[in-house]
Amino acid sequence: MKHLFVTLALLLGLSAFVFDAGAADTPVRPLEERVADIEAYMNNVARGGNTNAPSSIPGPGPGHNAWQMTSTALVLFMTLPGLALFYGGLVRRKNILSVMAQCLGIAGLVTILWWVCGYSLTFAAGNPFIGGLDFMFFKGVNGGEVGQGSNWISNNVWAIFQLTFAIITPALIVGAIAERMKFSAVLLFVTLWMFVVYFPLAHMVWAADGLMCGPLNANAGIKALDFAGGTVVHMSSGWSALVLCIILGKRIGFGREPMPPHSMVLCMVGTGMLWVGWYGFNAGSALAADGIAAQAFTTTTLAAATASFVWAVCEWIIKGKPSILGFCSGVVAGLVVVTPACGFITTSGAMVIGIVAGVVPFLACWKLKQLLGYDDALDTFGVHGVGGTLGALMTGLLASKEANPLVEGLSSGLLMAQIKAIALTLVLSVVATVVIAFIVKAVIGLRPSEEVETAGLDLAEHGEEGYHGA
Numbered sequence: 304m305k306h307l308f309v310t311l312a313l314l315l316g317l318s319a320f321v322f323d324a325g326a327a328d329t330p331v332r333p334l335e336e337r338v339a340d341i342e343a344y345m346n347n348v349a350r351g352g353n354t355n356a357p358s359s360i361p362g363p364g365p366g367h368n369a370w371q372m373t374s375t376a377l378v379l380f381m382t383l384p385g386l387a388l389f390y391g392g393l394v395r396r397k398n399i400l401s402v403m404a405q406c407l408g409i410a411g412l413v414t415i416l417w418w419v420c421g422y423s424l425t426f427a428a429g430n431p432f433i434g435g436l437d438f439m440f441f442k443g444v445n446g447g448e449v450g451q452g453s454n455w456i457s458n459n460v461w462a463i464f465q466l467t468f469a470i471i472t473p474a475l476i477v478g479a480i481a482e483r484m485k486f487s488a489v490l491l492f493v494t495l496w497m498f499v500v501y502f503p504l505a506h507m508v509w510a511a512d513g514l515m516c517g518p519l520n521a522n523a524g525i526k527a528l529d530f531a532g533g534t535v536v537h538m539s540s541g542w543s544a545l546v547l548c549i550i551l552g553k554r555i556g557f558g559r560e561p562m563p564p565h566s567m568v569l570c571m572v573g574t575g576m577l578w579v580g581w582y583g584f585n586a587g588s589a590l591a592a593d594g595i596a597a598q599a600f601t602t603t604t605l606a607a608a609t610a611s612f613v614w615a616v617c618e619w620i621i622k623g624k625p626s627i628l629g630f631c632s633g634v635v636a637g638l639v640v641v642t643p644a645c646g647f648i649t650t651s652g653a654m655v656i657g658i659v660a661g662v663v664p665f666l667a668c669w670k671l672k673q674l675l676g677y678d679d680a681l682d683t684f685g686v687h688g689v690g691g692t693l694g695a696l697m698t699g700l701l702a703s704k705e706a707n708p709l710v711e712g713l714s715s716g717l718l719m720a721q722i723k724a725i726a727l728t729l730v731l732s733v734v735a736t737v738v739i740a741f742i743v744k745a746v747i748g749l750r751p752s753e754e755v756e757t758a759g760l761d762l763a764e765h766g767e768e769g770y771h772g773a
Contacts, residue, residue: 374587541688613661
């Protein structure tokens with residue numbers, strides 16, 4: 304029965320090619336090559352052929368392209384409204400709009416930078432550290448051509464998919480500096496940070512000539528693996544968030560007055576949106592609707608659900624009650640830790656990651672912050688910095704050729720490569736953030752006045768209130 308369906312599919316595809324080949328002046332490719340086109344599409348590999356006649360299906364493949372557009376929408380959904388609601392619920396009610404404005408402002412700002420030159424600096428051919436300017440203003444980035452990201456995905460869909468990653472990464476930093484950084488300072492910081500940290504790091508990890516792109520660059524100096532952004536997204540934002548919140552200083556009243564989340568309902572809703580959107584983040588990074596995407600989809604689910612349960616159980620044991628915040632934090636921690644590994648690990652590996660992600664980031668948020676005394680308002684470092692670092696390390700330990708054939712060629716020395724990638728990411732993020740933060744502080748200042756911060760940022764910076772009445 305299986306062979307019958309395959310034969311019917313091939314016949315239907317070939318019939319379309321036959322009717323298409325009637326143009327008198329159009330060279331006709333041999334039957335074997337036209338069948339090879341279909342096989343290439345089904346297997347998500349490059350088109351082949353030995354003649355000068357063009358491929359009968361030169362553009363994007365409908366199924367893979369559809370999944371990529373869906374994934375792109377899901378990743379944008381993570382920031383707007385997912386992250387905005389998740390962070391918004393965790394701050395005090397006088398600052399909810401400031402968090403949402405920062406998420407919206409970053410989305411618009413990064414989009415403009417991405418179109419002008421960010422996409423080009425990230426993915427155009429360049430050197431091991433940064434790309435060139437061939438794709439400035441989206442030159443050559445259109446829907447009818449493929450190859451910039453994958454064999455069967457439109458170049459413009461690939462560019463926008465990667466844009467959604469570029470949007471959410473600096474937006475994550477908002478969680479550490481919430482309630483006490485000027486909106487203008489946030490935008491200036493993000494502008495500089497994208498050029499100094501994100502664009503170079505994403506090129507090094509994901510571009511075909513990148514320094515740390517193990518799967519694509521045979522000459523990579525560090526043959527590391529990062530399926531969907533452990534180093535590029537979570538480590539970079541998490542470690543930068545820690546440094547920035549220390550330089551910024553603590554919120555007024557921190558440690559002396561309670562600062563509980565104003566709406567765990569919004570936080571829970573945002574968590575659900577993040578989890579759903581994360582399927583685009585992780586499974587979408589397979590760049591095809593194929594078995595690797597299915598593996599990433601599965602491992603993402605297992606790790607997130609397990610970490611949520613384990614985090615809440617840890618709270619239950621230590622504090623006597625499992626909180627909704629604990630469940631939500633565990634979900635995000637599980638998603639963060641599994642992100643770099645999701646397309647390279649088995650389901651057993653995902654369960655290991657889920658357990659570790661429920662324990663280690665919990666301890667970082669509960670004890671490390673208390674021990675060192677920094678004011679990471681919404682635990683960005685504890686979840687994303689610690690979780691992203693842990694995920695990159697776990698990828699080196701758990702990546703399996705059973706889950707992804709790419710691992711076989713990189714398994715020798717993989718753990719050391721992951722450690723090197725972690726070290727480089729950490730140094731770049733920390734040093735760059737220190738320099739950028741002091742530049743912004745010198746130019747426009749980082750914090751609002753004490754009066755504004757005490758009253759809340761919503762009215763002073765945006766002229767609106769999230770809630771009216773008692």
